[in-house]
Amino acid sequence: MKYTLILLSAVLLMNCKTKKEAGKEANTFMPTEKELTVAQKSWPNTTLEELKEGNTIYRNDCSTCHKNFEVTRFGEAKWKKMIDIMAPKAKLTTEQKEKLTKFLLSYREANTVAAK
Numbered sequence: 001m002k003y004t005l006i007l008l009s010a011v012l013l014m015n016c017k018t019k020k021e022a023g024k025e026a027n028t029f030m031p032t033e034k035e036l037t038v039a040q041k042s043w044p045n046t047t048l049e050e051l052k053e054g055n056t057i058y059r060n061d062c063s064t065c066h067k068n069f070e071v072t073r074f075g076e077a078k079w080k081k082m083i084d085i086m087a088p089k090a091k092l093t094t095e096q097k098e099k100l101t102k103f104l105l106s107y108r109e110a111n112t113v114a115a116k
Contacts, residue, residue, distance in 0.1 A: 029055055029058070029059075029068075029071050029103075029107055030052070030055060031048065031051035031052055031054070031055055031103060031106070031107055032048075033048070034110045034111075035051055035103075035106045035107050035110045035111075036048045036051060036106070037110075038106040038109045038110040039051060039102050039103075039105075039106035042102075042105070042106075043102055046102055046106075050099050050102060050103075051099075051102060051103045051106060051107075052103075053096075053099045053103075054099035054100045054101070054102055054103025054104065055103050055107075057092065057096050057099060057100045057103070058071075058100060058103060058104065061090045061092065061096075061100075062086070062090065062100075064090070065089070065090075071104055071107045071108050071111065072107075072108050072111050072112045072113075074108070075108075076105055076108065076109070079101075079104050079105060079108065080101070080105075083097060083100060083101055083104070087100070
């Protein structure tokens, strides 16, 4: 009985930690009006909701196989290549791939510090 309580407590503690981390992760790379302005330069009819859906796809679908990379880590060409390679593996629809692309490229451009 004692070991059962210890095991149950450990499982509950791990679950709480996971929920806290998940809540924290939900705000990672969250698009704002700043990213929307950038996205609309290339895709005029883009909405903030589309960018948020792209963020969700990135956090949920991409992370099933590997960690999510810092969006500003790669250049536009590298992201496009990675999306083209990984979208079929993640079984993304054309619409999901487009939202993911819009999100990643607009977030990257809006948040990359220009070299001086």
